[in-house]
Amino acid sequence: MQAKINMGEEIAISLKNISKCFKCYTHPVDRLKEIFLPARSRANEFWALRDINLEIPKGETVGIVGKNGSGKSTLLQIIAGTLTPTTGDVTVNGRVSALLELGSGFNPEFTGRQNVFFNGRLLGLSQKEIEDRFEAIASFADIGDFIDQPVKTYSSGMFVRLAFAVAVNVDPEILIVDEALAVGDIVFQHRCMRRMRSLMDSGVTTLFVSHDSGAVKTLCNSAVMIHEGKIYFSGVPNAVIIKYMKLVTETELETVTIKENLPEKQIHRQNLVTAQPTRRGNSKALIKNIRLLNQQGEELAETPTLGFNEQVTLILEVHVYEELQACIVGFFICDKNGNELIGSNTFEENHSIGKLEPGEQLKIEFKFHLPLRPGSYSLTVAGAENYTAISFDWIDNAMVFQVLPPDTGKRIHALVDIPISVQVSPPKLTAIKK
Numbered sequence: 001m002q003a004k005i006n007m008g009e010e011i012a013i014s015l016k017n018i019s020k021c022f023k024c025y026t027h028p029v030d031r032l033k034e035i036f037l038p039a040r041s042r043a044n045e046f047w048a049l050r051d052i053n054l055e056i057p058k059g060e061t062v063g064i065v066g067k068n069g070s071g072k073s074t075l076l077q078i079i080a081g082t083l084t085p086t087t088g089d090v091t092v093n094g095r096v097s098a099l100l101e102l103g104s105g106f107n108p109e110f111t112g113r114q115n116v117f118f119n120g121r122l123l124g125l126s127q128k129e130i131e132d133r134f135e136a137i138a139s140f141a142d143i144g145d146f147i148d149q150p151v152k153t154y155s156s157g158m159f160v161r162l163a164f165a166v167a168v169n170v171d172p173e174i175l176i177v178d179e180a181l182a183v184g185d186i187v188f189q190h191r192c193m194r195r196m197r198s199l200m201d202s203g204v205t206t207l208f209v210s211h212d213s214g215a216v217k218t219l220c221n222s223a224v225m226i227h228e229g230k231i232y233f234s235g236v237p238n239a240v241i242i243k244y245m246k247l248v249t250e251t252e253l254e255t256v257t258i259k260e261n262l263p264e265k266q267i268h269r270q271n272l273v274t275a276q277p278t279r280r281g282n283s284k285a286l287i288k289n290i291r292l293l294n295q296q297g298e299e300l301a302e303t304p305t306l307g308f309n310e311q312v313t314l315i316l317e318v319h320v321y322e323e324l325q326a327c328i329v330g331f332f333i334c335d336k337n338g339n340e341l342i343g344s345n346t347f348e349e350n351h352s353i354g355k356l357e358p359g360e361q362l363k364i365e366f367k368f369h370l371p372l373r374p375g376s377y378s379l380t381v382a383g384a385e386n387y388t389a390i391s392f393d394w395i396d397n398a399m400v401f402q403v404l405p406p407d408t409g410k411r412i413h414a415l416v417d418i419p420i421s422v423q424v425s426p427p428k429l430t431a432i433k434k
């Protein structure tokens with residue numbers, strides 16, 4: 001599959017027909033024998049990557065997702081230049097700063113300070129350039145006096161801090177991050193996120209491997225899913241994450257049987273690239289007749305439009321096909337990147353639904369307001385026996401709708417707008433022109 005993230009832009013990374021074969025030897029001595037008798041291979045070959053074609057334009061933030069062992073790290077190591085592909089061509093335009101195996105570029109005997117200089121030089125910075133940046137790096141890492149201790153005495157958290165501080169402060173043109181953010185403490189994670197965002201905003205091409213679908217949706221503007229060493233799917237993050245989640249749950253279930261398709265009128269392709277409903281689940285029960293009513297109680301038209309902060313009623317039915325020990329039904333309202341902005345379920349709203357028999361039907365109504373920034377949103381509905389069980393039905397993009405700007409002319413600066421009271425002391429009354 002040829003995965004072109006975007007056409008007609010300057011390319012930062014180009015991978016052509018990349019494959020990687022690892023050789024595994026049953027006995028270590030077989031490796032030696034092969035050196036002396038190269039005609040007869042004693043190795044088992046394992047193809048971690050097969051025929052990867054990928055072009056990443058400059059300035060793009062790309063999320064890489066895939067199950068454990070799918071080949072993500074191998075791919076990133078090839079881009080970072082720490083691993084050579086068995087076949088194919090890699091072209092990388094720009095200075096790469098990679099945060100792959102944490103601290104892999106650190107010498108354990110050197111102090112943090114010495115390692116900063118050592119790494120900076122490896123990344124192509126002059127002594128003067130590193131000296132100029134040292135304070136910024138040390139204050140980002142925020143590890144106090146440990147900066148002058150050998151890194152072998154560091155905790156894994158300190159390692160992450162220093163490695164990240166170096167990676168993001170050397171003016172990278174291409175930044176490659178592999179789940180490193182999962183390690184530091186909360187304050188540090190926020191600092192990393194902010195820094196990564198500002199690098200992305202300044203046009204740094206970023207590759208971000210993560211199992212955290214929320215982070216991929218929030219940070220990235222495109223995503224690639226690797227499966228069994230091949231590019232399985234690429235596109236906008238939400239579409240890729242939906243495919244990924246579907247594949248993960250399908251593997252758990254082995255096969256998924258969908259007993260019926262959604263009615264055609266619930267498919268809206270406007271505004272959202274991924275507006276087609278995607279359904280998964282074990283089908284012990286199905287969610288049917290999904291309706292969203294406006295404040296007047298009217299059912300929404302083909303292209304639903306709602307007022308800012310309008311109260312809506314979401315109505316859905318659960319049709320039971322196999323016995324359920326209990327039942328939780330819920331929903332999410334998501335923005336076009338798939339970030340969940342509003343959501344709840346019957347359990348959290350104190351409606352415990354007990355055992356259900358085949359043939360039973362339930363009607364569930366949720367009433368809520370939409371204090372959302374004007375734009376397009378999608379509805380996800382889902383049901384499960386309990387929080388840990390596999391969903392019996394999960395429908396992303398069950399419906400897409402538009403929220404209009406407030407009549408008052410107020411500009412909504414954040415994703416969600418809640419009532420806020422303001423006091424100014426002493427009162428200074430001047431006419432505000434909007």
Ligand SMILES: Nc1ncnc2c1ncn2[C@@H]1O[C@H](COP(=O)(O)OP(=O)(O)OP(=O)(O)O)[C@@H](O)[C@H]1O
Pocket residue numbers: 022023024046048066067068069070071072073074075
């Ligand atoms: N040096 C190696 N020798 C042999 N096999 C390897 C080597 N490195 C990786 N592999 C294999 O290649 C496959 C892909 O590994 P890789 O680390 O790229 O996966 P990944 O998607 O990054 O996984 P994870 O999410 O667990 O980090 C795995 O099956 C792994 O066992």
